[in-house]
Amino acid sequence: MSHSHTDQEAHNKEAMAEIKKVTIILSVFTVIELLLGFWMMGMTSVGLKLAVKGTIVILMMAKAFYIVAYFMHLKHEVKNLIMTIVVPLMLFLWFIGAFLWDGNSFRNLRNDYDPYFKEQATIKVEKKEGEHGAAKQEAAEVKEIAAPAEKH
Amino acid sequence: MSTTTTASPNEAKLWGGGKSPFNSEYGKVMMWYFLMSDAFTFGAFLISYGTVRFSTNGWPNSNEVFRSFPFAPDGVHAPLVFVSIMTFILIISSVTMVLAVHAGKNMDKKGVVRNMIWTIIGGLAFLSCQAWEWNHLHSEGAWWGMNPFLNADGTASSTNFTNFFFTITGFHGFHVFSGVVINIIMLIMTLLDKFEQRGHYLMIEKAGLYWHFVDLVWVFVFTIFYLL
Amino acid sequence: MSHEAALHNHEGHGHDDHGDHEHHDTFLTKYVFSQDHKMIAKQFLITGMVWAVLGGLMSVLFRLQLGYPDASFPWLESILGKWAKGGQITPEAYYALVTTHGTVLVFFVLTAGLSGTFANFLIPLQIGARDMASPFLNMLSYWFFFTASIVMLSSLFVETGPFSGGWTAYPPLSALHDASPGSKSGMDLWIIAMALFVVSSLLGGLNYIATILNMRTKGMSMTRLPLTIWALFFTAVLGVLSFPVLLSGMILLIFDRNFGTSFYLSDIYVNGVGALSNEGGSAILFQHLFWFLGHPEVYIILLPAMGMVSEIMSVNSRKPIFGYMAMLGSLFAIAILAFLVWAHHMFVTGLNPFLGSVFVLLTLLIAVPSAIKVFNWLTTLWRGNIRFTPGMLFAIGFVSLFISGGLTGIWLGNAALDIYLHDSYFVVAHFHIVMGVASMFGMFAGVYHWFPKMYGRYLNNTLGYIHFWITIAGAYMIFWPMHYQGLAGMPRRYFDFSIWESFKQFAELNRFISTVAMIVFAVQILFLINFFYSIFKGRKVTVQNPWESNTLEWTTPIRPGHGNWPGEIPEVHRWPYDYGKDGHDFIPQTTPVGADETGTH
Numbered sequence: 019m020s021h022s023h024t025d026q027e028a029h030n031k032e033a034m035a036e037i038k039k040v041t042i043i044l045s046v047f048t049v050i051e052l053l054l055g056f057w058m059m060g061m062t063s064v065g066l067k068l069a070v071k072g073t074i075v076i077l078m079m080a081k082a083f084y085i086v087a088y089f090m091h092l093k094h095e096v097k098n099l100i101m102t103i104v105v106p107l108m109l110f111l112w113f114i115g116a117f118l119w120d121g122n123s124f125r126n127l128r129n130d131y132d133p134y135f136k137e138q139a140t141i142k143v144e145k146k147e148g149e150h151g152a153a154k155q156e157a158a159e160v161k162e163i164a165a166p167a168e169k170h
Numbered sequence: 171m172s173t174t175t176t177a178s179p180n181e182a183k184l185w186g187g188g189k190s191p192f193n194s195e196y197g198k199v200m201m202w203y204f205l206m207s208d209a210f211t212f213g214a215f216l217i218s219y220g221t222v223r224f225s226t227n228g229w230p231n232s233n234e235v236f237r238s239f240p241f242a243p244d245g246v247h248a249p250l251v252f253v254s255i256m257t258f259i260l261i262i263s264s265v266t267m268v269l270a271v272h273a274g275k276n277m278d279k280k281g282v283v284r285n286m287i288w289t290i291i292g293g294l295a296f297l298s299c300q301a302w303e304w305n306h307l308h309s310e311g312a313w314w315g316m317n318p319f320l321n322a323d324g325t326a327s328s329t330n331f332t333n334f335f336f337t338i339t340g341f342h343g344f345h346v347f348s349g350v351v352i353n354i355i356m357l358i359m360t361l362l363d364k365f366e367q368r369g370h371y372l373m374i375e376k377a378g379l380y381w382h383f384v385d386l387v388w389v390f391v392f393t394i395f396y397l398l
Numbered sequence: 399m400s401h402e403a404a405l406h407n408h409e410g411h412g413h414d415d416h417g418d419h420e421h422h423d424t425f426l427t428k429y430v431f432s433q434d435h436k437m438i439a440k441q442f443l444i445t446g447m448v449w450a451v452l453g454g455l456m457s458v459l460f461r462l463q464l465g466y467p468d469a470s471f472p473w474l475e476s477i478l479g480k481w482a483k484g485g486q487i488t489p490e491a492y493y494a495l496v497t498t499h500g501t502v503l504v505f506f507v508l509t510a511g512l513s514g515t516f517a518n519f520l521i522p523l524q525i526g527a528r529d530m531a532s533p534f535l536n537m538l539s540y541w542f543f544f545t546a547s548i549v550m551l552s553s554l555f556v557e558t559g560p561f562s563g564g565w566t567a568y569p570p571l572s573a574l575h576d577a578s579p580g581s582k583s584g585m586d587l588w589i590i591a592m593a594l595f596v597v598s599s600l601l602g603g604l605n606y607i608a609t610i611l612n613m614r615t616k617g618m619s620m621t622r623l624p625l626t627i628w629a630l631f632f633t634a635v636l637g638v639l640s641f642p643v644l645l646s647g648m649i650l651l652i653f654d655r656n657f658g659t660s661f662y663l664s665d666i667y668v669n670g671v672g673a674l675s676n677e678g679g680s681a682i683l684f685q686h687l688f689w690f691l692g693h694p695e696v697y698i699i700l701l702p703a704m705g706m707v708s709e710i711m712s713v714n715s716r717k718p719i720f721g722y723m724a725m726l727g728s729l730f731a732i733a734i735l736a737f738l739v740w741a742h743h744m745f746v747t748g749l750n751p752f753l754g755s756v757f758v759l760l761t762l763l764i765a766v767p768s769a770i771k772v773f774n775w776l777t778t779l780w781r782g783n784i785r786f787t788p789g790m791l792f793a794i795g796f797v798s799l800f801i802s803g804g805l806t807g808i809w810l811g812n813a814a815l816d817i818y819l820h821d822s823y824f825v826v827a828h829f830h831i832v833m834g835v836a837s838m839f840g841m842f843a844g845v846y847h848w849f850p851k852m853y854g855r856y857l858n859n860t861l862g863y864i865h866f867w868i869t870i871a872g873a874y875m876i877f878w879p880m881h882y883q884g885l886a887g888m889p890r891r892y893f894d895f896s897i898w899e900s901f902k903q904f905a906e907l908n909r910f911i912s913t914v915a916m917i918v919f920a921v922q923i924l925f926l927i928n929f930f931y932s933i934f935k936g937r938k939v940t941v942q943n944p945w946e947s948n949t950l951e952w953t954t955p956i957r958p959g960h961g962n963w964p965g966e967i968p969e970v971h972r973w974p975y976d977y978g979k980d981g982h983d984f985i986p987q988t989t990p991v992g993a994d995e996t997g998t999h
Contacts (some may be wrong), residue, residue, distance in 0.1 A: 030276065037269065055233075055396070056249075059233050059249070071398055077393075078390065082390070089265075089268050089382045089385070090379055095194070098185075098192060099192040103206065106206060109639065113217060113690065116686075116741065117218075117220065117221045120749060121225040122224040123750035124224075124225040124682055124748070138227070139227035141325060141326065142323075143325060186617060187614035187615050187616050191620075192611065195612070204600075206639065210640070212646075218661065222683060329658075329660060329676055330678055333653065333661060337653060
């Protein structure tokens with residue numbers, strides 16, 4: 019092509035600036051996600067928790083957008099290529115919606131008609147010294163069975 | 171029923187045959203659609219996870235499960251810290267991959283080699299972290315079909331938490347592994363001047379697409395398993 | 399810049415030397431590990447035909463059981479051994495036969511055999527390319543399919559028999575080894591075969607998409623593509639987006655079978671005691687995942703047939719296809735809707751009824767593009783100067799079957815009706831007519847129409863007419879009565895109906911159906927004889943364009959070599975359906991548009 023050298027250099031600079039910008043955005047978003055995650059740990063309000071989770075999902079989608087658009091260069095491709103990628107991805111909306119809807123319905127169904135299933139959700143397992151009692155017991159068993167695991 | 175009049179002259183030329191309408195060679199088009207298809211594979215896994223989680227009454231709290239850190243003394247719990255390191259490793263390796271692709275576009279062999287090496291190191295570091303985490307969870311008694319963790323509300327948990335965790339992170343790890351292998355092959359081909367002879371570094375670009383996809387999947391896996 | 403150079407050279411990619419000179423091919427590189435799309439297409443076709451015969455034979459065997467439940471056939475024992483002790487098919491063998499029949503015909507014959515054959519054969523020839531975008535991946539695609547075939551075939555010979563839980567492989571029958579004999583190693587082999595098959599279809603599909611987008615010859619804009627290519631394009635898209643979901647489902651199933659997980663296992667009680675060590679999953683999840691593939695799969699089977707029928711119908715009516723853009727739009731609409739309707743297979747499974755009603759709505763929407771296509775075919779025929787070649791007859795037969803099978807689809811799409819008709823012979827009749835037999839007809843139409851291009855010889859017409867008339871009459875005689883049986887409540891997947899008083903009345907009808915099925919199967923053998931005889935001894939093609947067709951494949955030599963066109967690839971100047979225009983019977987796509995021509999397309 020007929021790019022002159024200065025053109026090329028300007029283009030390079032622009033591209034590098036873009037990479038830098040996207041790197042920073044991705045890092046910032048991740049940090050925000052983590053902060054939200056920490057904040058959520060002690061949270062008791064269900065509504066607030068749901069709102070935070072929604073925010074995290076939005077941040078996740080934003081990160082995905084930046085990776086696809088800039089790192090994978092999709093934003094700079096021909097419009098038609100963008101469309102052939104984005105349009106099929108729309109299928110995920112119904113894919114996710116219908117699956118989760120039916121998953122939820124299956125839980126309600128079982129809670130209504132399967133007393134054993136419902137009972138399970140109310141019996142608390144006894145905790146031995148700390149929260150990880152059951153875990154440690156199991157771990158010990160595993161170690162006995164699998165010798166190689168002992169190293170760790 | 172005229173069909174070509176609606177398109178602008180420039181676009182009509184692109185779609186008029188004899189040229190790729192996407193301005194990219196067939197390998198890249200194929201790579202994009204392969205990634206679409208792989209997105210549906212991962213999508214199906216993650217959506218299955220969501221479906222099962224929605225159809226189960228309780229679920230373990232990820233902050234109590236993923237709270238260890240290598241070389242940390244017993245009793246020190248640091249939820250989210252280790253996985254955030256893994257996430258940053260992958261993001262940085264994605265950045266170095268972009269730089270490698272960029273260097274390839276400028277026919278800068280040295281830049282390609284340097285950045286590819288960093289990307290490979292990043293990939294290997296991520297895999298090591300994952301190996302450590304798997305190993306740690308296994309030593310706690312977690313595996314396919316074994317779930318030592320309790321639900322957040324203290325009730326017994328079904329094994330599906332660990333089942334999905336190991337299956338999905340395993341499948342992602344397999345992708346990272348194959349990405350590292352591809353990157354190593356690309357590095358060797360660069361060192362052997364294969365791309366210099368061809369006159370273009372398009373192969374690096376395609377490997378880059380794959381690598382970014384792996385990073386992209388991790389964005390979802392990380393959020394869904396560790397944060398939500 | 400280097401990139402630009404690489405981009406502009408793409409059409410010459412790797413094929414610059416494929417001009418008119420023949421390669422020094424050994425037998426192995428020419429016929430076995432061939433990278434020529436035409437040879438790969440023939441490999442797909444013949445492998446598909448082998449499977450069609452096996453699958454058909456299985457249907458004959460289980461129809462024998464359904465038609466003559468009390469009789470014993472000693473010769474059966476000599477072929478099937480312990481699966482037909484005393485000359486009567488055992489229930490296990492019956493279910494294995496039904497399952498394998500479904501799997502093989504849906505995936506190996508009507509997916510690989512149909513779109514594998516015609517996508518490989520027609521895409522490069524009709525868009526004007528030397529070969530596929532990646533001939534190597536194309537070859538791999540066939541060999542993955544071949545390996546899948548071998549694995550599936552070997553599952554027929556394992557001690558405990560092939561998988562017998564239905565082609566949909568629902569857990570727990572597919573997830574628990576002890577659920578049935580076929581759930582043991584037969585199921586493992588089934589999963590492996592399907593996984594290999596997914597890889598094969600993925601490699602093929604990516605290749606088809608990239609080829610259609612990138613390798614079109616000069617002047618071949620997307621709206622100048624024959625409808626075959628459009629149909630194959632959407633087929634490939636459907637395959638690339640839906641098969642991976644099946645792969646995920648299969649991976650989870652492997653874990654459930656072998657590694658103690660319970661993705662699909664909720665809970666099972668035997669005598670009030672929980673029988674599973676692992677539980678808590680959801681069996682419905684597998685059904686969702688399966689049908690997320692399974693429904694697009696129906697269109698993966700149907701669309702190539704639709705595309706070929708459009709092309710053959712236009713050529714043999716000597717008329718442009720009616721409503722090219724509407725045909726294209728309806729293909730697109732079907733491709734999208736195919737992904738949105740999967741749960742209409744699951745109305746009685748415990749699906750949320752409100753969710754079900756959304757699926758009813760989406761399902762019934764498919765009637766719109768389907769109807770558009772049907773009326774466009776009919777109006778293409780309207781006042782046409784029709785040539786009743788065997789290919790054309792099969793194309794018309796396809797439309798007939800598509801209408802009669804599609805109409806019952808509207809019944810089954812309604813949850814209220816489906817809850818009554820589900821798992822009855824009504825369903826069997828519906829999907830066999832609309833998807834099985836109709837696509838088979840599309841495939842036959844394609845074979846009859848393009849056989850001269852494939853082998854440089856004609857198929858025998860008389861045998862073709864016999865084949866057509868007996869097959870279409872037979873198809874209706876087999877499946878029409880099944881609607882009646884289904885409405886009367888006769889359930890599918892039963893081994894023996896004679897022990898129920900209420901179904902005894904159908905004994906005679908069952909016998910009739912079985913007899914017709916055997917006759918129809920025999921006629922397919924006649925077709926096979928015609929096919930293989932004609933490859934070697936058929937009447938030779940002497941003209942380049944025997945059907946006087948417009949599309950590019952008829953501008954190649956009668957038996958095109960590797961690279962298809964000896965010289966330059968021809969340039970395209972018009973759409974492919976200029977039949978009966980301005981006093982010309984047909985105007986090939988390569989003819990430049992004349993100055994005095996009326997409204998160019």
